[in-house]
Amino acid sequence: AICGFKIHDPDVPFEAVVVDRSTGEGLIRSTKKLDCELQKDYTFSIQAYDCGKGPDSSAVKKSH
Structure with missing residues (x-):
């Protein structure tokens, strides 16, 4: 289960939140x-x- 997300740039005006822990939807x-x-x-x-x-x-995913 996904418990959270971290954005690795403090200057980006976004936040990432978990919508559904069981599916990993964010x-x-x-x-x-x-x-x-x-x-x-x-x-x-x-x-x-x-x-x-x-x-x-080790489990890195990229999105554009």
């Missing part, structure tokens, strides 16, 4: 109002971790 949402004319793209790394052991860097 949601990325903005933490402030975004101006797409000033910045169209954001690049960051996100990591999912389970409830039992610590973060497992």
